[in-house]
Amino acid sequence: MGLCHGKPIETPQNLSENPINPGENNDLILNSSTGKTPKFPFYSPSPFRSTYKDSPANSVSVLSTPLRFLKRPFPPPSPARHIKALLTRRHGSIKPNEATIPEGDECEIIGLDKTFGFSKNFTSHYDLGEEVGRGHFGYTCSATGKKGSLKGLDVAVKILPKSKMATAIAIEDARREVNILHALTGHKNLVQFYDAYEDDENVYVVMELCKGGELLDHILSRGGKYSEEDAKSLLVQILNVVAYCHLQGVVHRDLKPENFLFTSKDEHYPLKAIDFGLSDYVKPDERLNDIVGSAYYVSPEVLHRSYGTEADMWSIGVIAYILLCGSRPFWSRTESGIFRAVLKADPSFDEAPWPSLSSDAVDFVKGLLNKDYRKRLTASQALSHPWLVGHQDVKIALDMIIYKLVKAYICSSSLRKVALRALARTLSIQQLAYLREQFTLLGPNKSGLISITSFKTSITKYSTDAMNDSRVADYVNLVSSLRYRKLDYEEFCAAATSVHQLEGMNTWEQNARNAYEFFEKDGNRPIMIEELATELGLSPSVPIHVVLQDWLRHTDGKLSFLGFVRLLHGVSSRTFQKV
Template structure:
């Protein structure tokens, strides 16, 4: 459950962060959904990051079986890592574990610099929720323009903040809420206050209950049309957060609230206690100094460092049933949120989770290995477009997964009323990669873009239009800058725009037409996930043979790919070139489309 609940519950279970909101159990929910023979997982004291959602009422049964032995896991269960992180984060220790050093708990600075006027500005009402690290209550403004308006106040006792990490969690949550406020599907943030004892986060009061409650009230599932209305709101706010450079990291039905009890009430995303800014890395800076270096070896070293550091998070946080595979591998970014949205979509349409097990470790294994079922009712009666929509959100490879903005362009969603597609964060990432690609790879991408059908170009057409091209239907760096600034919040201004503009600096001296934009902004990995990928690749190779393929020696190809002299290029690139005429083979062409892989640069 999130901050702004409209009802108290008697039996809260807890989230993992000292500043995250309590989750609540509806004791009557078991009777509202069909029974499932698979028993519900209990909350493990070792996995508070993976507190089972109140949606566990989709399942019922006997007590859970003992945890599956660790030897079955590849990769290993994250249990040890989570336990260690929790001990560091909250200052809690288990028997037989090393205690947190005293100097790490003592002398913590718990002064956040927030206003000290909370009691003078608000009249506190009833408590509406309680968790281990704090509670949420209703309140109302005592004076000013908002006098009499009801709000929700999240109260976090400073006594609970026993580590520097816990303090930083609170500070970051407020920073993100302050930076992102304004989107219609995001909880409105008013202000943060503090006194000697507590931190108070004041936000909009939503009285319509959780999305989870609505799912339960409908017997566990939505119709396709009603599910679309919910998914559009979720995808809009997720795409907005991602464009600003923020990953929510705990998306689930409990963290979306309706503003009122009305059926068509707006949905609001809440609980940013586990959220974080995507780190843009240093590539934008390195790109500016790169021309100074002429050595190919230096180029490869820079690329490898960028690939390993740019925009990756490694904290294992979230809720077990909604956590993405790459989160368990501890290398993820905005795509992890999209996976969680896919799990929500699956639940909305069929009333059960795509991944479940008796234990948390079993859930992790299912997320990493299992394939969601689309054979059991009601899936056979649902549209092919609905199934394709969910499958493309739940692709285990984050590179092949749709983005939130792309999902809003999907045929299942697109025809529902007037859906406005926002700027797609992936477009800028792909353009950045394209601008630093070799001329040979750019030619290959242009050939591939020419094979796209009209419906496959639709999302790119919408993105190009959002950049507001001039009368000649071309864009420049100024168009991109203006489009980004038009949608920017403080979060984006701090990180995203400088990074994007530095990487697209070449457009300062020329303009880009739509044809080249398609080549720059298409995702080879996403096309590879489609059934018709082989057809695309073969047709593109035929075009490349006519227009761009030429005799090439291995050393030249190595130079094109940025491989240094220490790489065994003949062994690595032997199959890329046809021995009959020295031109790029089909295998080499497909690999070239993907760009130099990390394995090629690994010797550096």
């Protein structure tokens, strides 16, 4: 819906004692064979470079937990081993010093077609310069255009060796990266794509050259902490481009400071998102299950292998936490420890500088680092958060969660619609601001009403080829095909209210109680169990009716507060299968 709602940094002396050497691989964990200690004062790049092969993190030590019947005597297995296996199957054998995925057994499929249909004769169009960086599955060099519209222009060329494309999935990843860049190029905060070439050895992706360096370098140069105003400026740019990607059905899956570049050394110049090598398409009603990304930024639902665009929002929450306090919210010396912290630990907001920061800043970060993805802010909601309201660069985009919520509302029972209308009446002015923005983007007519077809019409102006490839367009067409009367602003607020996101707020209990009072006055009435089951679309069965008895007050047969809250969440026959 729409709602607006660590460890201390090392001293400069400690920072100089453990410098980051950009010329070598900075191991995330203690190397058992060399005895080297981590070189990161408070932050490190992706741990997937060389930690898997020799790292003890692939196994989990047994804790001294007493054996208990019906309980696991050991902690759950580390996802690190599964990530290694998944990435090895996905990309085949890749040397750890050439990419950030683990080395594995050779698994190349003989006879793979590694032709992409890209332009030829790269060397006749560009003079290749020095290497400027390495990514997941390739490396990037500077280059200068020799002919055409880019003649004399400095560009960046990402080179993807075909020899490293050891599986069909790796080939498809490379093709998808180019397609996504080509479809999304043009956004102010996304690196501009110019062309793609290929020869027998490599794929060459020609892009805008950003000369300002990585956001990571700027974080380190500041000693690891930004003021609230400076952090706002960076996060607004990050959220703007991520909201744009999510609307197109593209999830980045590897958002981290290394993957944002400044176009100039001056931080007032735009920040650009790069490296879509791990990106994928996802429909609003689909979930991805492959585990990819960088350990410090991976979300809990990625480790549970069921996620969507919300995973990117978690990563932005980690970046926001780092920018504001200079330390990582989840830290350990091993991959296993990092993943356990992500799944179980809560980030600290008690140590300096958090007590001195604004309550809105803390609420903003907490809204992104909610372990329940259903309660996490979307990119458009984050841009509407009170902490960022008024920032000059905020560009609110259509939010695909609105489509999901309105679709669910239309398909809900009349009783649930009344309950949601009561809940919407409890929203604050700040919480309604986001919904008003979304309502306006949907293009209400002169009478202040929107039709369901408006959902399709409004999104066409933002549509790209990526939206078709992700099949988001199909989902929008499905929503637009539903038959329903026109919605005014009041009913739209009821339809676009996310109960789960409200639950994640401190004011939830008060919202629910106030909503129940409105419901008591306007919509609550005596109701039989059979009528309630029919209203909810449940087939008559004894177990269901036994459960529904708890929903009704025995005194007057009206819906109880417990039943009201459960009704707000929506139910189906599947809800009761475990009863």
